Amino acid sequence: MAFPRTFLFLVFSMLLMAVSCVQSSSHSNSSEPRGIIKATYYPSWNANLPPSAINTTLFTHIFYAFLSPSNVTFKFELSNTTAIQLSNFTTTLRYKYPTVKTLLSIGGFGEGPLFAKLASSSSSRGAFINSSLEVARKFGFDGLDLDWEYPQTPKEMDYFGVLLKEWRLAIRKEAKASNKPQLLLTAAVYFSSDFSATGGSQKYPTAAINKYLNWINVMSYDYHGSWDPSATGAQTAFFDPKSKLSSYYGLRSWLKAGIPGKKLVMGLALYGRTWTLKDPNVHSIGAPAVNAGPGNGILTYSQVEEFNKNFSATVVYDPDTISVYSFAGNYWVTYDNIATLTAKIAYAQALKLRGYFFWALSFENGWTIASQVSRGWILEE
Ligand SMILES: *[C@@H]1O[C@H](CO)[C@@H](O)[C@H](O)[C@H]1NC(C)=O
Ligand SMILES: *[C@@H]1O[C@H](CO)[C@@H](O)[C@H](O)[C@H]1NC(C)=O
Ligand SMILES: *[C@@H]1O[C@H](CO)[C@@H](O)[C@H](O)[C@H]1NC(C)=O
Ligand SMILES: *[C@@H]1O[C@H](CO)[C@@H](O)[C@H](O)[C@H]1NC(C)=O
Ligand SMILES: *[C@@H]1O[C@H](CO)[C@@H](O)[C@H](O)[C@H]1NC(C)=O
Ligand SMILES: *[C@@H]1O[C@H](CO)[C@@H](O)[C@H](O)[C@H]1NC(C)=O
Ligand SMILES: *[C@@H]1O[C@H](CO)[C@@H](O)[C@H](O)[C@H]1NC(C)=O
Numbered sequence: 395m396a397f398p399r400t401f402l403f404l405v406f407s408m409l410l411m412a413v414s415c416v417q418s419s420s421h422s423n424s425s426e427p428r429g430i431i432k433a434t435y436y437p438s439w440n441a442n443l444p445p446s447a448i449n450t451t452l453f454t455h456i457f458y459a460f461l462s463p464s465n466v467t468f469k470f471e472l473s474n475t476t477a478i479q480l481s482n483f484t485t486t487l488r489y490k491y492p493t494v495k496t497l498l499s500i501g502g503f504g505e506g507p508l509f510a511k512l513a514s515s516s517s518s519r520g521a522f523i524n525s526s527l528e529v530a531r532k533f534g535f536d537g538l539d540l541d542w543e544y545p546q547t548p549k550e551m552d553y554f555g556v557l558l559k560e561w562r563l564a565i566r567k568e569a570k571a572s573n574k575p576q577l578l579l580t581a582a583v584y585f586s587s588d589f590s591a592t593g594g595s596q597k598y599p600t601a602a603i604n605k606y607l608n609w610i611n612v613m614s615y616d617y618h619g620s621w622d623p624s625a626t627g628a629q630t631a632f633f634d635p636k637s638k639l640s641s642y643y644g645l646r647s648w649l650k651a652g653i654p655g656k657k658l659v660m661g662l663a664l665y666g667r668t669w670t671l672k673d674p675n676v677h678s679i680g681a682p683a684v685n686a687g688p689g690n691g692i693l694t695y696s697q698v699e700e701f702n703k704n705f706s707a708t709v710v711y712d713p714d715t716i717s718v719y720s721f722a723g724n725y726w727v728t729y730d731n732i733a734t735l736t737a738k739i740a741y742a743q744a745l746k747l748r749g750y751f752f753w754a755l756s757f758e759n760g761w762t763i764a765s766q767v768s769r770g771w772i773l774e775e
Contacts, residue, residue, distance in 0.1 A: 537578025
């Protein structure tokens with residue numbers, strides 16, 4: 395699909411000017427190193443892509459996904475198989491490309507209750523933190539990432555902040571004792587700092603985030619999906635004039651809450667979400683639907699390409715949301731392609747964000763998207 399460069403350039407220039415007002419409310423500390431972040435999560439369960447096959451030149455940081463502590467001891471109790479996988483991951487990447495940093499991502503979707511319990515007492519936080527540092531050093535990771543999806547209540551948000559504080563203190567102490575650089579500490583967070591689509595009271599402890607985390611990975615996607623089977627939606631809408639479910643709303647909420655752009659890394663979805671339309675002739679965004687579509691509601695980017703080819707699907711670029719959808723018969727898919735991802739990272743640069751991350755490595759066939767997005771980040775530090 396054609397996507398005029400002049401349009402992108404125009405959008406980009408406008409945004410650079412338009413968002414300066416948002417930026418002025420955040421205080422950047424110019425003496426801190428910036429460093430663009432081009433990251434990706436690595437789903438360890440994907441046997442199709444061993445660490446040795448990763449094109450490391452495209453990334454600055456690779457997150458191993460996922461590891462969870464025991465829900466009884468809150469320590470990591472690794473099987474031999476997992477230990478070998480972790481060791482293979484860090485050793486292979488260090489050997490292939492020593493400048494790429496590796497982080498161990500802890501948690502993942504569905505682990506909310508575990509973290510709520512873990513974070514609520516000082517002894518479980520201590521056991522967890524110590525164990526996480528031990529695992530990170532043992533296997534040679536450069537950092538740790540917390541993927542708590544999501545703290546649900548004001549109390550859980552408080553615990554989240556306390557956990558970050560104690561974790562950073564332990565990291566500082568460990569670095570001093572071992573005479574090594576401090577481990578990086580990051581977290582994957584909801585698309586917005588202050589708004590929950592499920593109606594929960596969701597206000598992140600932004601002071602603790604600023605103070606104790608190197609940066610946050612903002613999950614700027616999953617705005618619509620088959621959890622609402624009654625209507626199609628743009629799962630990665632950058633803008634949405636009709637609701638708060640958009641990356642623009644979410645990223646601005648983080649900036650307004652006082653997290654500087656240099657601590658914000660924008661998530662890019664390398665997968666689509668699908669529906670079965672009620673009427674094949676009504677196929678716009680928001681069209682009535684009856685159910686999830688192919689792939690039980692979710693297709694990786696390479697599967698979306700297959701779907702489009704298999705069914706000779708009609709592909710539509712939607713300028714309002716900056717996303718793509720395709721449909722064939724009753725099937726409907728929302729996703730991003732190179733054009734929309736390039737536009738999204740132009741906006742991310744206009745907002746002076748630190749970089750981007752993909753969910754997830756191995757979802758595209760080859761490296762076309764990762765390469766073009768990497769080239770599309772044109773701003774230097
Ligand atoms: C800026 O960062 C440096 C290095 O991390 C730190 O020593 C200094 O206190 C920071 N200044 C402000 C104003 O935050
Ligand atoms: C801990 O996890 C196991 C396995 O997922 C589960 O069967 C068990 O009920 C959990 N225990 C607690 C105390 O949550
Ligand atoms: C795991 O590895 C340890 C140390 O190499 C070994 O002693 C143990 O037998 C292994 N356990 C299993 C279940 O393979
Ligand atoms: C990692 O695993 C692969 C495939 O099993 C193997 O070929 C490679 O030698 C291992 N690398 C390291 C550094 O252990
Ligand atoms: C964690 O490690 C620190 C320093 O090694 C130690 O003082 C502390 O007792 C440990 N805490 C737990 C809960 O194991
Ligand atoms: C596309 O067709 C191929 C060959 O029939 C099949 O293996 C694949 O699962 C199909 N993929 C999708 C997403 O429809
Ligand atoms: C890795 O990505 C770079 C940059 O796009 C590209 O030049 C190179 O051919 C890729 N390597 C492989 C093995 O695909």
